[in-house]
Amino acid sequence: MPPLQRYPTPDELGSRAAALVARRPGLARLRRAGTSRAGSPLWLLSVGRGSRHALVVAGPHANEPCGGATTLHLAERVLADPALHEGADVTWDLLLCLDPDGLRRNEGWLRGPYTLGRYFRNFFRPGFLEQPEWLPDGAAGAVLPETRALLGLQDQMKPFFQCSLHGVDVGGGFVELTRDLPGLAPRVARAAARLGVPRELGPYDTLYWPALGPAVYRIPRPRRAGLAAAITEAAVESTWFHPHRYGTVTAVVEAPMWGVAAVQDGSALADPDGALRALSRALRADTRLLKALLARCRPYLTGAPDAGRLLAPVDDYLYVCPGIADAWDPDTRDRVPRTHPLPSLTRAHLTALRLAARRLALRTAGLLHQLVRRAGSDPAGVLPELNRLIDLWCADFRDGCGARWIPVERQVAYQAQVVLDAFDLARRRAVRPSRSGERGGWGPPTAVPMHRE
Numbered sequence: 531m532p533p534l535q536r537y538p539t540p541d542e543l544g545s546r547a548a549a550l551v552a553r554r555p556g557l558a559r560l561r562r563a564g565t566s567r568a569g570s571p572l573w574l575l576s577v578g579r580g581s582r583h584a585l586v587v588a589g590p591h592a593n594e595p596c597g598g599a600t601t602l603h604l605a606e607r608v609l610a611d612p613a614l615h616e617g618a619d620v621t622w623d624l625l626l627c628l629d630p631d632g633l634r635r636n637e638g639w640l641r642g643p644y645t646l647g648r649y650f651r652n653f654f655r656p657g658f659l660e661q662p663e664w665l666p667d668g669a670a671g672a673v674l675p676e677t678r679a680l681l682g683l684q685d686q687m688k689p690f691f692q693c694s695l696h697g698v699d700v701g702g703g704f705v706e707l708t709r710d711l712p713g714l715a716p717r718v719a720r721a722a723a724r725l726g727v728p729r730e731l732g733p734y735d736t737l738y739w740p741a742l743g744p745a746v747y748r749i750p751r752p753r754r755a756g757l758a759a760a761i762t763e764a765a766v767e768s769t770w771f772h773p774h775r776y777g778t779v780t781a782v783v784e785a786p787m788w789g790v791a792a793v794q795d796g797s798a799l800a801d802p803d804g805a806l807r808a809l810s811r812a813l814r815a816d817t818r819l820l821k822a823l824l825a826r827c828r829p830y831l832t833g834a835p836d837a838g839r840l841l842a843p844v845d846d847y848l849y850v851c852p853g854i855a856d857a858w859d860p861d862t863r864d865r866v867p868r869t870h871p872l873p874s875l876t877r878a879h880l881t882a883l884r885l886a887a888r889r890l891a892l893r894t895a896g897l898l899h900q901l902v903r904r905a906g907s908d909p910a911g912v913l914p915e916l917n918r919l920i921d922l923w924c925a926d927f928r929d930g931c932g933a934r935w936i937p938v939e940r941q942v943a944y945q946a947q948v949v950l951d952a953f954d955l956a957r958r959r960a961v962r963p964s965r966s967g968e969r970g971g972w973g974p975p976t977a978v979p980m981h982r983e
Contacts (some may be wrong), residue, residue, distance in 0.1 A: 534602070536938055537595040537640050540570060540630040546602055547575045547626060554609055563625060564679025570630040572679050575601065577608045577622045578615025582960070583687035584953055587625045587680065587769075588695045590663045592632025593655045595640060596785050597695025599938065600945045601626050607946065614950075618957050623687060628662050628676055635836075644935055646788065646924035649699065650896035657842030663694065665767040680769050688776040691956040693949050694769075698786040700933050701885050702730035702793040703944060704745040705952070706782040708771055711959070715743025717951035725944045727786060727936060730793045732879030734886035735784075737872070745794075749782070777960070781952040785945040788933040790885065795877040802875040803860040809883055810859035816891040817851040819919070820898070824848070826910040827902055834905040840897050847894045854890075858883065885931060892923050 538546065544560075551558045563574035586604060588597030601624040608614045608622050615622060627633055633640075638652030659666060662676035672678050684692070698704075703722055705714065722729045722745075729745035736747040752767040770780045799805060824844065831837050856862040863872070873879070899916045902908050927933040 534599045534938055534942065536642050538598055538602070539637060539640060540598075540627055540633050543598045543602070543626040544571065544573050547573060547605070550575070550602070550605055550609075557609060557615070558605065563683060564675055566629070566631045566676055567674065568631040568634075570634075572628065572630070572676060573626045574683070575605055575624040575626060577605050577624070578620055580615055580618060580620040582618075582620050582957075583623055583689040584620050584691045584693075584956075585623045585625070585683060585687055585689040585773075586693045586695065586949065587628055587663075589627035589629050589633055590694055591655055591661065591696060592629050593636055593653055593699065594695075594697030595633060595636065596697045596787070596938070596941045596945055598627050598633075599942045600695055600785075600949070603942050603946045604949060607950065614953075620957065623683065623689070625680070625683070628680060629656075632656055632660075644787070646700075646927055646933065647920060649787075650892045650920055650924065651899050653893055653896045654840070654900075655843055655893070656839065657846050660839075660842065663769045665769065665772070668767055669772055677769065681772060684769065684773040684776075684778075689773060689778050690776075690960040691953055692770075692773060692778050692780040693952065694780065694782045695945060695949075696782055696784045697941075698730070698784050700788045700889065700927050700931070701733070701786050701790055701882060702728035702745070703786055703948070704730040704733050704736070704747065704784050705948060706736060706739075706747050706749045706784075707742065707779065707952075708749050708774060708781075709779040710742055710748065711746075711779065711781070711952055711955040713955055714952055715746045717955075718743075718745050718948055721944055721947040721951065725940045725947075726789075727940065727944045728789045728791050728794045730784075730878065730882060731796050732793070732873075732876055732882050733784075734882045737879070737883075744796075749780075779956050779960075781949070781956075783945055783948050783952070785941045785948075786936060787941065788927065789936050790881060790931050790933050792881040792932065793878050793885070795881070797877050799875055799877060799880060802880070805880050806858045806860055806875070806883075809880075809887055810855040810862075813851055813855040813858075813887040813890070816887070817848060817855070820891065820894050821848055823895075823898060823912050823915060827898065827908075827912045830907070830909050831901050831905055834901050836904070837901060840901050840904075844894055844897050844901075847890050851890055854887075881931065885927075888923055888926060888931075892920065892927075895919050895923070 547560050551560045559576045562571045564572040588601045635654035639649045662674050740748045752771050857866045895916050
């Protein structure tokens with residue numbers, strides 16, 4: 531099967547997986563593991579017939595399509611190397627896309643050409659409550675069929691190793707772990723160097739989390755939290771930690787689409803407080819501007835197709851932005867309750883925060899742009915301003931931050947290599963019995979200190 535030069539659609543993922551099974555029916559199987567809210571199949575591609583399970587989940591975020599291509603690449607790699615399945619007594623279970631409905635909403639940019647403006651004008655990512663990896667009401671209260679399907683697979687397989695495949699639209703690659711895998715950081719460094727992928731040494735997602743090595747971070751134990759904390763912190767109940775009881779180690783593998791070299795600059799900042807004040811001011815100004823544009827056009831959007839689904843993430847982003855600005859600003863951050871302060875900031879941290887602030891603004895502007903287009907008219911006259919802002923902010927990514935497109939085949943090769951490296955370390959360590967007495971775990975989970983508030 532030739533390497534993918536572009537991201538596959540949900541239908542292409544299924545057809546390419548079926549073609550692979552037709553070539554290797556003795557080792558590969560394809561079955562429907564569930565059904566999405568809109569009726570799309572959740573395809574599970576299994577390779578090998580070992581007694582232990584490695585579960586790989588692609589497409590949990592609708593705007594992060596690299597993982598689907600990575601699952602196909604991994605299937606080919608595993609089939610080509612018996613040591614990865616028969617020799618390891620492992621079955622690889624590859625969920626091709628957890629949110630096919632959301633992925634379909636990104637098809638306006640999915641096939642390319644890959645430009646920042648095209649991406650953000652056609653971007654879709656559902657509101658927090660519609661993202662299938664999160665468990666805002668715990669596993670027992672999960673309502674999304676995609677979430678229930680994944681929980682069912684986890685409880686059935688009790689995987690010793692789980693990977694959640696994510697993408698960074700602009701930035702660098704990094705890994706988040708529920709358990710330490712000593713030796714992973716240098717392997718990530720080798721893969722990144724070989725494939726020209728920058729490593730994020732201070733991601734916004736992991737700002738208050740412990741580092742296990744460069745670009746490798748420990749995910750805190752989950753806790754119940756309000757919507758703002760859940761959207762901005764990810765240290766909440768999720769399918770990442772659900773199989774922890776079985777001794778599973780989960781690796782969240784992030785691969786960038788547009789790389790920014792400065793995210794791997796670990797040098798110190800001359801004036802971190804001044805830089806944070808400037809970032810906070812800019813985020814507040816962008817938020818005020820976007821709120822004003824939304825107020826002008828919202829009365830005319832109610833009849834637009836999917837208005838509610840597109841407005842949910844807009845409202846989420848505009849809700850959390852003021853709190854994020856306050857948490858960064860040296861003049862206000864002491865008023866924001868948290869158990870851990872900001873770390874000593876490097877240029878990598880500052881770049882990641884700048885990218886995060888700009889990303890929030892661009893996503894909001896892009897979703898508003900889609901809403902107005904779908905409404906069929908622009909009586910509030912906001913489209914010219916939205917176009918100007920999107921062009922301006924994309925230029926800041928490209929010219930101010932140095933964002934450069936990473937070809938899809940390199941994104942996939944990087945993400946797949948990190949998965950295989952993490953798998954290799956996990957299988958070497960998975961020798962103690964889990965709580966259930968089965969093979970494939972670290973034993974009963976131990977307490978992990980909370981490092982993010």
